[in-house]
Amino acid sequence: MSSNPLLVSTDHPLFAQIEPEHVLPAVESALAANRRAIDELLKDAIPRTWERFVEPLTALDEKLDRVWTPVRHLNAVANSKELRAAYNACLPKLSAYHTELGHNVRLYEAWKSLAEGPQFRALNTAQRKVVLDTLRDFRLSGVALPPEQKKRFAEIQEALSKLQSTFEENLLDATHAWHLDFDDEKALEGLPPSGLALARQAAEEAGKPGAYRITLDFPSYYGVMCHCRDQALREKVYTAYVTRASDQGPQAGQWDNSAVMHDILRLRLEAAQLLGYANFAQESLATKMADSPEQVIDFLSDLANKGKLAAERDLSDLRTFAAQELGLDELHAWDMAYTSERLSEHRFALEQEALKPYFPVDSVLQGLFTLTEKLFDVRIAQGPEVETWHKDIRFYEIRDPDGTLRAQFYLDLYARQHKRGGAWMDECVSRHHYADTMRYPIAFLTCNSTPPLGEQPALFTHDEVITLFHEFGHGLHHMLTRIDYPAVSGINGVEWDAVELPSQFMENWCWTREALDLFARHYETGETLPEAMLEALLASRDFQAGMQMLRQIEFSLFDMRLHQEYDPALPTDIQALLNDVRDTVAVVKPPAFNRFQHSFTHIFGGGYAAGYYSYKWAEVLSADAFARFEEDGLFNPATGHAFLHSILERGGSQPAAELFREFRGREPSVDALLRHHGIAA
Incomplete structure (x- = not known):
């Protein structure tokens, strides 16, 4: 089994070596080893302590994550029939394992004994939060249910795991099964040059050089909806898009959710x-x-x-x-x-298409990194060579000013076949400091932006820039944490309706002259965004x-x-x-x-x-947080440090409401959100 890349103990998955046939054996091996280790741990009747109880359990979680995290990620970004089958074969096994843990009364009692014993008072704030959150999650896992109900609860969790995967697979299949091909670009009148190039590239990749292919991948779909003059074509593409995986539209009944x-x-x-x-x-x-x-x-x-x-x-x-x-x-x-x-x-007097030359990928990334460095006093640079799942993937690291490693991240920017739509941040590794070992946070940052076309670099719409900043905000929450316990470091342990606070906070910078000046530069001339275009862009924020x-x-x-x-x-x-x-x-x-x-x-x-609703709930928090930067000065280092310390570094170690009050000095107000959107309170 040593030849299985998923069983190699590394924080950087061996993506280039992972094959679908590795998945099931690796998962089964990890689950069996974890079960044996938990049984051994629970035989020990000594008083439960953090070092001798919580740390060994955390290590077991991490061991399983090392196996499953790369599989889950590949299933989203490099989906194939074989990988999907292997992934789905593991879902019931993982669901059964997690349900088992949630129903393990001996494990629950061990956590309770830690919470009720003298050791609990000696724990720090973050450690106590881990214990209390874990006991709450045990209750939500049905640990107190009678045996028959426990059995039923386990069956439900396994079924839900499969159904939710099926929902996503149906949508992915429906999205990629539909397309329209054209021999003549006249049929796509109004579609800008970048949209035509994208359509031409899609056709070439499908083995139809010289043709134009419209797909339901979002950059293609959205280009048609915004620009194509042919109303009948827009209707056809809209109908296909909004009826995916349903009982309606051109694929009615296929992949129906x-x-x-x-x-x-x-x-x-x-x-x-x-x-x-x-x-x-x-x-x-x-x-x-x-x-x-x-x-x-x-x-x-x-x-x-x-x-x-x-x-x-x-x-x-x-x-x-x-x-x-x-x-x-x-x-x-x-x-x-x-x-x-x-x-x-x-x-x-602003065409979104006219803005794209001012948002070339490398300039946008450098601006995002420079902004982050100014706000939070860190340094971002290209990281060492690591294995990835596609040639377009980039790998970076974040360091403190003294050169100490803080975090790393994979960046997967572009839409492509076999990749799930949307944008997201996922954890590869969570920060964990124990004994003499430090595991630094590693993030997966994934977008579906317009890819490079021919020799031209990728040119982003302003919306795509906002999406990148949003996901990077999630990434900063995960990567800049100072909490040493994975269960409450980064985004872990953060209430779900507060987890969008850092991501939506970062979006605000895409609407400030000071931040745009850092990266809005023409890809051919290096010229900054002309004043008239900048004024028009900022004025358009309130549009609709x-x-x-x-x-x-x-x-x-x-x-x-x-x-x-x-x-x-x-x-x-x-x-x-x-x-x-x-x-x-x-x-x-x-x-x-x-x-x-x-x-x-x-x-x-x-x-x-x-x-x-968490998006709107957290948007109130993020707008109010950003309002303090507006009040203090956008690049005020003290304000940046306060946000870093109160929000980003503390993760889920304390209730989000407490951390927000610490940063803002009061309860959140909806006024900033309404002001930012031009809606009077």
Whole structure:
């Protein structure tokens, strides 16, 4: 088994050597070894201490992570039929193992004895948080359930693990199964040169040189929606995109997530009720800042009320412009992005396409790194040679001013086949200092930005720049932590509705002249962003902010209400519930065939179930945090150090509300968020 690269003890996975046939044997080996070690640990009747109990358990977690983390990552960024089969074969085994741990009464009692013994008082704040969080998670794992209910709970967790993976696979397959090919670029009139080059490159990669291919990968889809003049083409591409993995559209019934969603919701409800909660929404909030579904719904409804007037004004402006300037008497869903782009160009004399030459990849990265160095007094540089999963991957390290290593990260920037859509940060290694050993944080930072085209470097839209800054904010939270215990270092142990604070905080810099001056430079001339374009870009920040806010609130309310109200006995009509939410808050209603929910991976595949509201909740925190920089001076070193110390370095070692109050000196206020979006409080 020593030839298995997944069983080599290294913090930098041997990506170039990992094959699908390595996965199952490595996972089975790690699980068996961990089970034996836990049994041995629990035979020991001595008083439980941090060093002799928590540290050995942490080492076992890390041993399993070394095996599974690279597999999970490869499944998202380099998916193949063989890897998917190996990945799915392991899901029930991992689910069973984690459920076993959560139901291990002897393990639970051992943690309790540590919490109730004299050792607990000697622990520091972060260590005590680890113990208390672990006991809470035991209760949420059903440790106190009677045997038959425990058995059922375990079955549910295993089934959910498979179903959530199936949801994502269906979406991935549906996304990559559809395309449109054209022999003549005239059919794509309006698509800018970069969009045409992307379409030409996609066709070449598919073995059709000289043709143009439109796909449902987001850069391709979005380019058509914003720029193609052919309304019928926009309708066709929009319909394919919003009906992926559903019962509607050109692939109706293929990879359909309809039944998968109901199964997920039914099982989540059953598991929550086994634990004594009325619904899954209540269970979800046990690990969040918000106290109840009602509090979340009130928070969202209040924001919706504050933003509704602005959203209605945005839509009225759009309709007027569409009728007067574009001859569109009726504004269809597939006209929205196209018309918005034209209105933005008209109002601000700014074309997003014209901005792209000023956001070349290397300049944007250098600006992001320079900003981070100025704010948080660290140094970022290219790291040593490591194995990666694709030729485009970059590897960097972060050091303190004295040269001490702080963290490292892999950067995977571009959209491509066999890679999951969206953008995310994931942990490769969490900070862990024990005895004489230090494991430094390593992050995976993943985007799906427009790739380089031919000899030209990758040129980003401003939205793609914002996405990169957002994910890097998550990365900084993970990488700059000073907490030495993985369970509460970095993003671990942070309440889910506060975890977006650093990421959304970083987005704000993309809207400041001072930060843009660091990186907005023309890729051919080195010229900075012309003053007129800069003014127009900054003025465009508030553009359709009301509509965008209500859209996020719509998704958040749908998520929370779905998990609060779902009843398999009726059963709940998911589409009807979404329509009801839209009737309450939305100013834009999509067509009846739209199946947004079938691709809502955040709540059906990812970790945002009954937690999508976290984006808005954390945006209040991030806007208010950034307001202190506006008050003190954007690059004030004392303010940067305060944010680093109170938020980034402390991870999940204390409640997020305490850390925010420490940084801001008061409770959070919604005023900064409304001001940043041009929506009066």
